[in-house]
Amino acid sequence: MGIFRSSLFSEDMSVWGKIRQIAWGQVFFLCIYATIGFLSLYSAAGGSIDRWASPQIIRFIFAIGMLVAIAIVDIKWIFRIAYPFHIVVIFLLLLVDIFGHIGMGAQRWLDLGVMKIQPSELAKISTILCLARFYHGKELYEAKQFKNLIIPLMMILIPVALVVAQPDLGTGLAIVFGGVAMLFVGGVSIWLFIAGIVAAIAAVPIAWQFLHEYQQKRVLIFMNPESDPLGAGFHITQSKIALGSGGITGKGFLEGTQSHLNFLPEKHTDFIFTLWAEEWGLLGGLFLLAILGMIILYGYWIAFRCRSQFARLVAFGLTVNFSVYVLVNIGMVMGLLPVVGIPLPMMSYGGTALLSVMAAFGIIQCCNVHRDTRLPKGF
Amino acid sequence: MERDQEKIDSFTRRAFIIGALQGCALTVLGARLSWLQVIEGEKYKTLAEKNRINVRILPPSRGQIVDRFGVPLATNLQNFQVLVTPEQVESLEKTLTDLKKYISLDDGSIRKALRQAKLKPAYVPVEVRNKLNWDEVSIIELNLAKLPGVSIQAGDLRSYPYKEATGHIVGYVGRVAEAEMTSAPLLSMPGFLVGKSALEKKYETVLQGIPGKAEVEVNVHGRAVRELSRTASIQGERLVLSLDAEFQRFVQQRLTTERSAAAVVMDAVTGAVYALANHPSFDPNIFSGGISAMDWEQLRDDPAHPLNNKVAGGLYPPGSTFKVCTALAGLEAGVIDENTTTFCPGHYDFGNNRFHCWKVGGHGTVNVVGALAHSCDVYFYKMSNAVGIDRIAAMARRLGLGDALDFDLPETKAGEVPDTAWKRKQRGDKTWHPGETINASIGQGAMLASPLQLATMTARIVNGGKEVKPWLAGYAGSKKIFQEEAKAMGINPKHLELVCRGMAQVMQPGGTASAAQIKEPGMQMGGKTGTSQVKRISKAERASGVRRQEDLPWHLRHHGLFIGYAPVENPRYVCAVIVEHGGSGSGAAAPIAHDIMLEVQKRNPAVKEMEKI
Structure with a gap:
């Protein structure tokens, strides 16, 4: 039964049978995680549900439906569209750059009339799918060959260049991280990684020249936040005060003084973790980290039980993508990393980010549902 | 399947490494959180208490x-x-x-x-x-x-x-x-x-x-x-x-006799704008503190467009006011001189087309001064193709048309000066027809200019060919931000003087705007009328006797234009007036120009020093 005859939903499992195969444990943890987000948004709005919480809840309900729908799609179909999808996404990114250039200024949206899409969100997923498909078709010795590095590098660097041009450095870096992790588990030679790291360090002074002034400033202030306590360093300093003053048990729901007296910036987007940990203290913060740990662990568990290299790599790559966002955002609000303007996936207010994260988990679940499906070799 | 197993092993090994790194990172975050909230908690609590200092x-x-x-x-x-x-x-x-x-x-x-x-x-x-x-x-x-x-x-x-x-x-x-x-x-x-x-x-x-x-x-x-x-x-x-506010108010008031009109008065030597008025206008105070939806709709939907600045942003075919430019182009090109005369029978046949003069019986024999004074179309028709559109257009640009002139208002438009290159670019690879040159010579066709540009054109002619630019903002604080000196453009002063003489004759008995002459000694003005067609006069209409403008619905009547300068000796002030759908330049625009040019000379703001800090 060649795959090119397969329909969207494979024949060997009923829809109901597939739904039962979803790893509901991960969905459960996602729901808890989202609920923490709703509570925080409710608090961020000063105890108002209308402003941020209720739109986010409606989107989440919709997103759960989408997750299940994606999970039962036949993985052969995802396998087949991996390359064309990436090409379409690159084309969309190109359009955004062109329109952004005409519109004079940063632009990340593409208005299709009926809906607005953010191609950089799609690029995170399509890069992973594309790389997974590539390494699925390669034997290990082939993956180690230098000549087989060119194509995957192009798969990563083309969308990254277009995303960074928008300019959206945060998303660009996230795609690079996810992509490099994929190269690593795909089997690229260890020596190449060591050489790459050395080259990257050497390239830092050059890359520095290409950063926008505000980006350079962010890095400098990260090195020394006290240098500008009322300017850009303000964010980091205030976020640390908010976290620290939360103590072990927190200040109580809706009682966060730092957030509610407006010392905390962007409390409904980038700094939402701070708001949560200020009000719920160390216990709440560690609970949230544990939930995130469980979600990520589930992603690894799914990756390890998949029989095809494609499904393994997809589940792994998308999980890494999610955790990069989580780690970078939380590291940033704790003052461990520079302020890069990366939101906390799903918890930060914003529809597109929520939908794209849930779509990614839908694909991870799809890998789980079809963990025994065999996929053909070849480019 | 041995190879597959090898692949799985490699994946598992390496995924474990990355997973372990992530686990470490999560642990670091947990440790950091504990450090901040437990060990340093007290310190930050005090800081949060102190954080009552809000900037x-x-x-x-x-x-x-x-x-x-x-x-x-x-x-x-x-x-x-x-x-x-x-x-x-x-x-x-x-x-x-x-x-x-x-x-x-x-x-x-x-x-x-x-x-x-x-x-x-x-x-x-x-x-x-x-x-x-x-x-x-x-x-x-x-x-x-x-x-x-x-x-x-x-x-x-x-x-x-x-x-x-x-x-x-x-x-x-x-x-x-x-x-x-x-x-x-x-x-x-x-x-x-x-x-x-x-x-x-x-x-x-x-x-x-x-x-x-x-x-x-x-x-x-x-x-x-x-x-x-x-x-x-x-x-x-x-x-x-540079504005004189009281004079500005006077000009604005004067325009209210018309349904829609605009006027600008500027200094021919320095380019300082003394008044720039539009009617209808709007009261900017209604925007302060938020405009109501009703007020906004009323302003937006008014057919006379009160929000549009017609002086700087309104573009019109310049009509016969453009003849001063055509005349100068002809003189500079050597096609005509002071003594070149033409016989005007009231029309000019070119190819299969007949181009009409506005005066049905014709003007008889005219020279360049007479052609300007009586606004004889045929004189310009005949010389136009010998001069050529590219030389006419080049002169128009030197005089300030087709350029936003670096004017202070963001609403300023550049207009359009058509020539062969323009037509190739705008309309594809079409050839320029000599008939179009004939049309352009009297300021009709695709040419578009704002009243501000027409005033600038007049200024550059009467100030001895200096490239003045209009400006409004003189000082920002104590910093001077205007250009006082204008450089000479190298136009033969004799030619300029000849065009000026023609413009002066316009206001003399027999000229097209003689009724609007200023009588006060030493304040006489020169000028040029213009009428820009909104609707073409059809053959049938011409045959049945041209309909009087007053009989047409308002929005189909011609625009009346006038450019003027004063005093005739040593000109200091120039103006451009447009009365939208006013019928004709001499009937609608020239009387307004008379009043405002008389007033500006009485007030004489040019001789008074600008207020500085």
């Missing part, structure tokens, strides 16, 4: 805009607003109904306040009403004890004392739009206003000023308890214009 931005006052004598055209009034802080009241609705007992408050603003309150955190005060008068302020202050959560805030309200007269020059201010938002914290302050049109927009950075800072100690509820330190804001720079 508040003090918005600067916007700079004034004044005329050349220091008369304010845009200034700031104190604006008292009533605010209610939702978190300090039991029921917002009840408080608002209570407020109604003391001040007038319509249902619309109550609804707006309730909606605002829903969107913002409860500790952010909501604006209930603007522009309170003294009585209202004092009655609220008196009853503040009975109105918990209510407060009064004083802010600036932009005010324009000259109202409609300067609406198109100073422009107006409004709330910062999302597209204008930058990282400057000043812009995100509630109620901060930025320039939205004309000079308010163009000189935003000059007028804005520098914000100050106040360190305020706040209590647990965020209410200010004590001010700790303060850096005062610095008011924006004062912008001094």
Whole structure:
């Protein structure tokens, strides 16, 4: 039964049978995680549900439906569209750059009339799918060959260049991280990684020249936040005060003084973790980290039980993508990393980010549902 | 399948490494959180307690805009607003109904306040009403004890004392739009206003000023308890214009006899604009503090377009006013000279087409001065193809057409000067027809110019061929921002003098605008009338006797144009007047030019020094 005859939903499992195969444990943890987000948004709005919480809840309900729908799609179909999808996404990114250039200024949206899409969100997923498909078709010795590095590098660097041009450095870096992790588990030679790291360090002074002034400033202030306590360093300093003053048990729901007296910036987007940990203290913060740990662990568990290299790599790559966002955002609000303007996936207010994260988990679940499906070799 | 197993092993090994790294990272985050919240918790608790010091931005006052004598055209009034802080009241609705007992408050603003309150955190005060008068302020202050959560805030309200007269020059201010938002914290302050049109927009950075800072100690509820330190804001720079405000008002008033008209008066030597008026106009004050939807729709949908600055941004075929340019191009090209004459039978046949002179019987024999004085079309038709469109267009550009002239108003348009290259570019690879040159020679066809450009053209002819540019803003604070000296363009002074003589003859008995001549000795003016066609005169109409303009519906009548300069000896002032659908230049525009050119010479602003700081 060649795959090119397969329909969207494979024949060997009923829809109901597939739904039962979803790893509901991960969905459960996602729901808890989202609920923490709703509570925080409710608090961020000063105890108002209308402003941020209720739109986010409606989107989440919709997103759960989408997750299940994606999970039962036949993985052969995802396998087949991996390359064309990436090409379409690159084309969309190109359009955004062109329109952004005409519109004079940063632009990340593409208005299709009926809906607005953010191609950089799609690029995170399509890069992973594309790389997974590539390494699925390669034997290990082939993956180690230098000549087989060119194509995957192009798969990563083309969308990254277009995303960074928008300019959206945060998303660009996230795609690079996810992509490099994929190269690593795909089997690229260890020596190449060591050489790459050395080259990257050497390239830092050059890359520095290409950063926008505000980006350079962010890095400098990260090195020394006290240098500008009322300017850009303000964010980091205030976020640390908010976290620290939360103590072990927190200040109580809706009682966060730092957030509610407006010392905390962007409390409904980038700094939402701070708001949560200020009000719920160390216990709440560690609970949230544990939930995130469980979600990520589930992603690894799914990756390890998949029989095809494609499904393994997809589940792994998308999980890494999610955790990069989580780690970078939380590291940033704790003052461990520079302020890069990366939101906390799903918890930060914003529809597109929520939908794209849930779509990614839908694909991870799809890998789980079809963990025994065999996929053909070849480019 | 041995190879597959090898692949799985490699994947598993390496995925474990990355997983372990992530686990480490998560652990580091947990450890960091514990460090911050437990070990350093006390320290940060004290900091949070101390964190009652809030830095508040003090918005600067916007700079004034004044005329050349220091008369304010845009200034700031104190604006008292009533605010209610939702978190300090039991029921917002009840408080608002209570407020109604003391001040007038319509249902619309109550609804707006309730909606605002829903969107913002409860500790952010909501604006209930603007522009309170003294009585209202004092009655609220008196009853503040009975109105918990209510407060009064004083802010600036932009005010324009000259109202409609300067609406198109100073422009107006409004709330910062999302597209204008930058990282400057000043812009995100509630109620901060930025320039939205004309000079308010163009000189935003000059007028804005520098914000100050106040360190305020706040209590647990965020209410200010004590001010700790303060850096005062610095008011924006004062912008001094070339305008003479009283004269501006005079010109504006003079235009109100027409349904839609525009006029500009400027200095032929320096380019200083003394008046730039449009009718109908708008009162920029209605934008301060938010324009109502009804007012806005009324302005937007008015068929006479009161929001459009027709002087700088209105483009019209220049009509016969353009003949001064054609004549100069012909003289400079050597196609005609002082003595070249032509016989005008009332029409000119070229190929299969007959081009008509406006005068049915023709002008007889005319030379260049006579052709300008009587506005003889045939004279220009005949010379036009010998000069060629490219040389006519080049002269038009030298005289300031087809260029925005670096004028201060963002609404300024460049217009259109067609020639062969333009046609290739705009209309594809079509050839230029000689017939089009004939049309262009009398300012019809695709040529488009603004009254400001026509005034500039006149200035450059009568000032001896110097490349003046019009300007409005003279000083920003004490800094001079205008160009005083204009360089010579190298046009033969004899040719310029000849065109001037033609323009002077226009106002003499027999000339097209003789009725509008200024009688006062030493103040006589020269000029040129023009009529720009809105609707072509058809063959049938010509055969049945041309319909009188007054019989046509208003919107189909021709535009009346006039360019003028005065005094005839040593010209100092130039003007351009357009009366939209006024019928003809001599009938509609020239009488207005008479009045404003007489007035400007009486006031004589050119000899008075500009007010500086």
